[in-house]
Amino acid sequence: MSKALIVGGGIGGLATAVAFTRRGWEVEVLERAERITEVGAGLSLWSNALRALDALGLGEQVRARAIEDGSAGIRDSKGRWLSRTDIETVRARYGSPIVVHRADLLEILRDAVPESALRTGVSVGEVRADGTVVHSAGVSTGDVIVGADGIRSVVRRAVCGEVTPRYSGYTAWRVVVTPAEPMGDLGETWGSGERFGYAALADGRVYCFAAVTAPADRPSAGLAELRDRFGDWHEPIPRLLAAADESAVLHNDIYHLPPLPTYVAGRIALVGDAAHAMTPNLGQGACQALEDAVVLAEVATRDPDLTRYDAERRPRTQMIATRSERIGTVAQLSWAPAVALRNAVMRLLPPSIQIKALAPVLDWTA
Ligand SMILES: Cc1cc2nc3c(=O)[nH]c(=O)nc-3n(C[C@H](O)[C@H](O)[C@H](O)COP(=O)(O)OP(=O)(O)OC[C@H]3O[C@@H](n4cnc5c(N)ncnc54)[C@H](O)[C@@H]3O)c2cc1C
Secondary structure, X not given: OOEEEEEOOOHHHHHHHHHHHHOOOXXXXXXXXXXXXXXXXXXXEOHHHHHHHHHOOOHHHHHHOOEEOOEEXXXXXXXXEEEEOOHHHHHHHHOOOEEEEHHHHHHHHHHOOOHHHEEEOOOEEEEOOOOOEEEOOEXXXXXXXXXXXXXXXXXXXXXXXXXXXXXEEEEEEEEEEOOOOOOOOXXXXXXXXXXXXXXXXXXXXXXEEEEEXXXXXXXXXXXHHHHHHHOOOOOOHHHHHHHOOHHHOEEEEEEEOOOOOOOEEOXXXXXXXXXXXXXXXXXXXXXXXXXXXXXXXXXXXXXXXXXXXXXXXXXXXXXXXXXXXXXXXXHOOOOHHHHHHHHHHHHHOOHHHHHHHOHHHHOOOO
16 A cells, blocks of 8 residues: 655645545654644635535535635725625636634544544654655655645755745734624725735634734734724724634734745655745635645556646646735735725726636636
8 A cells, every 4th residue: 555644734734634545545644733733713715625625525524614705895994895796606607615614624634534644743854855754753754755844844845945935024813703793794804004804604703814014023912903903994893803802813924935946856745835835815825735635646646756746736826826925915005095096996897807817716626
């Protein structure tokens, strides 16, 4: 039986473990954390990701724990519409996007991997060119070595040397809140160098996120800063922030990777953020990790030469990362005349253009 050795037990690593298991491979997952967990936040999964989950046999389970994304569009800080999403057309054309709690997705993926394959508390220090993986509990190897160890990947060094992640220019907060009353229209609100978004979760909670243009490593005052910045924006933003709990607020500077020259070296392959950590503006980072998992297991099962995986995945994921970065640049504009122009153009753009632009991202099949 062939063996896949997977470094990292996040969404990308576990999805890859499921994909190889379904194809009859033995898998071993090395995860440095003591427990397989995800942060307390929501995740939007577009129809391309749902097709990848269907290919893994998990689509229905994930849909059952999720809610269809009802985002209505983008507004300005006073609540006036800049663009409205024709969600019915999106559904009809591409299939429904969903929002799921990260912990629910991770639990479904973890439960689909044989318990004996998961080794937690094992930190990988080096991957040698011959595929030997040196870690805190000894040495492991496999017919395929998968780097699913995130943006600061150790495995990546064996594929394309040292690559330094780039700061996007903005910092982000995420928090899941339990609002006292149901929300109205959901979506995003764009200001000047500031953004706030909110999406419903299946259990009545609401996933909120915010991004602010700022230098890297700037300390944040947490919820107080969010209330200070967004407390006078349109409802329900002040209400959501009033319902938020300081201990649940996550804060991260947003980094992404420059385009890598390759995702494979011999029998070593990169998936997810280790290969293409992207800005979250399109909500596609995890979606692409799920696609990677399906394609890598399919390619590796047919042929020990993994170059087809690189040829299939690198152009697509790098195209999506570039688009996501561009959206971030527009969304985070802070110079008043540029913001006014952006808002005017957005009001004029017909929804049909927005829907057509999604095609290269969402039209993916396993
Ligand atoms: C604010 C924000 C919002 C986002 N929203 C969305 C969204 O709505 N939709 C979407 O699709 N994507 C979204 N993303 C992107 C998404 O979160 C990531 O693309 C995805 O989680 C990447 O998964 P991964 O498994 O590749 O990496 P990670 O989640 O980083 O997992 C890597 C794993 O490897 C382990 N590891 C690392 N180094 C080692 C080592 N040396 N040895 C052993 N184990 C190791 C880590 O502990 C970790 O468990 C968002 C990202 C951010 C920052």
